[in-house]
Amino acid sequence: MKRIIVSVSNDLSTDQRVEKVCNTLHQNNFEILLIGRILKNSLPLNRNYKTKRMSLMFNSGFLFYAEYNLRLFFLILFSKKDILLANDIDTLLPNYIVSKIQRKKIVFDSHELFSEIPELETRPTVKKVWQTLEDRILPKLKNTYTVCDSIAAYFNKKYTTNFKVIKNAPISKKDSATxxxxxxxxxxxxxxxxxxxxxxxxxxxxxxxxxxxxxxxxxxxxxxxxxxxxxxxxxxxxxxxxxxxxxxxxxxxxxxxxxxxxxxxxxxxxxxxxxxxxxxxxxxxxxxxxxxxxxxxxxxxxxxxxxxxxxxxxxxxxxxxxxxxxxxxxxxxxxxxxxxxxxxxxxxxxxxxxxxxxxxxxx
The missing domain is CATH 3.40.50.2000 (Glycogen Phosphorylase B;)
Structure with a gap:
């Protein structure tokens, strides 16, 4: 059974895309460890696979990303795994470095054009950091997918990559609410x-x-x-x-x-x-x-x-x-x-x- 470490920077509880991906992989004989963070208002988790939520000193801004990525690097470096799955640019760097050091397969799921989110338009220095990471790493990745055709086409044209599309559709369900x-x-x-x-x-x-x-x-x-x-x-x-x-x-x-x-x-x-x-x-x-x-x-x-x-x-x-x-x-x-x-x-x-x-x- 192949082990996959899945990384995300949120608190896990409301990320439906990550939950669906992890459940699908778990149900098809992959062993999952999902890593995120825990906040004061984080909801409890009840998953069929392993999860780990890190409690951080900093929860916003540069210090948050620095602390999270550093701790994520050492956590995945010393954990058993066959495959690394990074969700969005803000988890990609430590996953990429570990994949190179230990020669592990890496997969990248881009939930959005992270370097183009509106919150970065007034923060050119921060935007440049994420854009640089994107420019340096994405052309080197072989296993990539994203949420829609437009983003896939954007990446594939800019970086000559081969992004696939996995739409964020929900699990089919009968309605029972009143x-x-x-x-x-x-x-x-x-x-x-x-x-x-x-x-x-x-x-x-x-x-x-x-x-x-x-x-x-x-x-x-x-x-x-x-x-x-x-x-x-x-x-x-x-x-x-x-x-x-x-x-x-x-x-x-x-x-x-x-x-x-x-x-x-x-x-x-x-x-x-x-x-x-x-x-x-x-x-x-x-x-x-x-x-x-x-x-x-x-x-x-x-x-x-x-x-x-x-x-x-x-x-x-x-x-x-x-x-x-x-x-x-x-x-x-x-x-x-x-x-x-x-x-x-x-x-x-x-x-x-x-x-x-x-x-x-x-x-």
Missing amino acids: RSSFSFPHKGKKIILYQGSVNIGRGLELMIDTMIFLDNHLFVIIGSGDIYEKLKVYVRDKKLENKVYFLGKLPPNQLKELTPLADIGISLEEDIGLSYRYALPNKIFDYIQAKVPILVSDLPEMKEIVNNYNVGEIVLKRNSESLANQIKIMIGKDYNLALEKAKKELIWENESIKLLTIFNNLK
Whole structure:
């Protein structure tokens, strides 16, 4: 049985992609050790494979990345393994060095264009560091995959690599939730849902402003991030506390119960860098699996899903009044047949076949 060490810089509990990858590999006779970190608010883990969460002195900024990468290097260096799986650029360097020192196979999963995320646009020195790592290491990797066609094409053109695509589709699941699962007043209301990271550039301010023009609608935000508290203040200032609800970060099993209760799922990312432009967020697949129609930005990967499967609408104008009118029209449409078809096709069971092909044929 081949041993795989999987590295990720988050706290593991809400990373659905990593969990699906690890479960698939574990179920197909790979021994897994998943390494991440633990925070004060980290949720407990209950996995069928081994996990290790490091408690760090620093949890943000340069010192976090320096400490995490140094400790990760020594941990994987002195652990038994046959294969190293690095998730995103921020775990790649120690994995790459150990793979060279000990001549181990290395696999790289790029969840996004890390060096192009909006948070780095105002931090050119930090951006240059990640870009340099990307430029130096990616051309040398033989076993690589990412989340969508646009990112794969970007890497393959820039570095003459051979990135495969493993979409972040959810595991197929029957819906069993009822609206009583929501703990706030919602009777007779239409629910607009956002789930994911609460960071800049996600279009959340636009959606909050849109609620001014929507009576009988609620906007529910599930997740946490850099602007979470700022958005709460924004909602209070707009006096929209009875229309906008923050549920915080939820474990995947609870999230799967709540998602089907929505009437519309949104993904309104702004075009503020290549990472967002090429984004194909997990939430889009989660909405579809829950048979929730989607309203998405006019960006290539998200637009392609809507156009190919007719499971929702593409934002026509990014202003609150226009968006409110588009939502009202969406509420009156029936997307059930299209969602049922997409739900059967866009599932992890199909993506896992491609994943196993990669790990069973490492170069």
